[in-house]
Amino acid sequence: MVEVKQFDEQGVVSLLKRLVETPSPSGYTERVMDVIQAELNDIGTTFKKTNKGALIATVKGKDDSRHRLLTAHVDTLGAMVKEVKSDGRLKLAMIGGFNWNAVEGEYCQIHTASGKDIRGTILMHQTTVHVYRNAGTAERNADNIEVRIDEKVKNAKETRALGIEVGDFVSFDARFETTDNGFVKSRHLDDKASTALLIDLLRNVTENNIELPNTTHFYISNNEEIGYGGNSNIPEQTVEYIAVDMGAIGDGQTSDEYTVSICAKDSSGPYHYGLTRHLTNLCETSSIPFKLDIYPYYGSDASAAIRAGFDVRHALFGPGIESSHALERTHTDSLQATAQLLYAYVTSDMMD
Structure with missing residues (x-):
């Protein structure tokens, strides 16, 4: 043995x-x-x-x-900035094989080329149920998923002024947690x-x-x-x-x-x-x-x-x-x- x-x-x-x-x-x-x-x-x-x-x-x-x-x-897994949208939000390109619904609602960080990390949330464009009738049924894909940046931005110019650009990496928050009975939960x-x-x-x-x-x-x-x-x-x-x-x-x-x-x-x-x-x-x-x-x-x-x-x-x-x-x-x-x-x-x- x-x-x-x-x-x-x-x-x-x-x-x-x-x-x-x-x-x-x-x-x-x-x-x-x-x-x-x-x-x-x-x-x-x-x-x-x-x-x-x-x-x-x-x-x-x-x-x-x-x-x-x-x-x-x-x-x-992660993502990269694919596009800075006209409203200042970000489109993403996937890194690795995951489904978009797996990261919907997740907090994230945008890692700029200057070394600054900027917080955000990954959401459907049609998230607000009081505005979008198809909020629950719209397809979870690269066209509809976007990053809402935690900065006062209203257009692409203001987002770019933060140093965010196409090709910047985006990481997902881990949400690490352990339980008293031995489970380990995390991305x-x-x-x-x-x-x-x-x-x-x-x-x-x-x-x-x-x-x-x-x-x-x-x-x-x-x-x-x-x-x-x-x-x-x-x-x-x-x-x-x-x-x-x-x-x-x-x-x-x-x-x-x-x-x-x-x-x-x-x-x-x-x-x-x-x-x-x-x-x-x-x-x-x-x-x-x-x-x-x-x-x-x-x-x-x-x-x-x-x-x-x-x-x-x-x-x-x-x-x-x-x-x-x-x-x-x-x-x-x-x-x-x-x-x-x-x-x-x-x-x-x-x-x-």
Whole structure:
């Protein structure tokens, strides 16, 4: 039986709160990567920064000829200013795959090129029921959704005078909350929950001088939501590539908020059978609660690496996340199970 580490619930949840409350839509991730870099410096681990802005920390193992790589991503869904409208409000262009109704009514920030952040609210143009007969039935789309800016503006000229322009990034408020019975609710748990778990694992391994059987890379990527986060800078000695990302919950799925979810297949095709079986065996022998699942409309950094041509065994697991790409929720039970599988995996012998 593989040893199962204790779960630092307070540390993980505290870091997760800081991460989700740091704006990081894909393409605008410098702030959150600064948070990650500060964590890595505090741990005292060796790391490098890629040209795309990702961070890769490395722990040398007993076997330095065959490497493992684990990745999680800190980029999130978001938007960009598509148009400054004649009335001073903003049209948006999506970053990542979400439905407009998932962000309707959300508070947001517009990040201007000058570095100033301006508050706003994402609304339907036809929101006022006392004016618009079709307020409830109008289509939620890019033509009808807009940002109401929290400034005294009445036209495009006054909005532009604030420094707002086409191409500025827009981030959605996280609304982070925990409950006494263990639920964690927030936007952007995908994939900042997994990122917090990877940092916790790296801290545990480094501070306790745990010798890993194989050199292991901890890859924090920043472009996953747009399809090319972890598809470069993979050391040539890498044999196994694990994407630590959310489990999707819904009708026909086995994943839940209380176990670690292991993905057998997503829209890119099946994950490596042998490596997936290795993960399920670790769960079974160490009594880690898990669910196997297939995600029909899903892709990961591991599948991006395969499409890029890397010759690696790839697999995917992570905490179960309810209502993905909307107002998400998980439970500390799922975070704990994922932490246990992470530790069991990096301390296990590599497959032949």
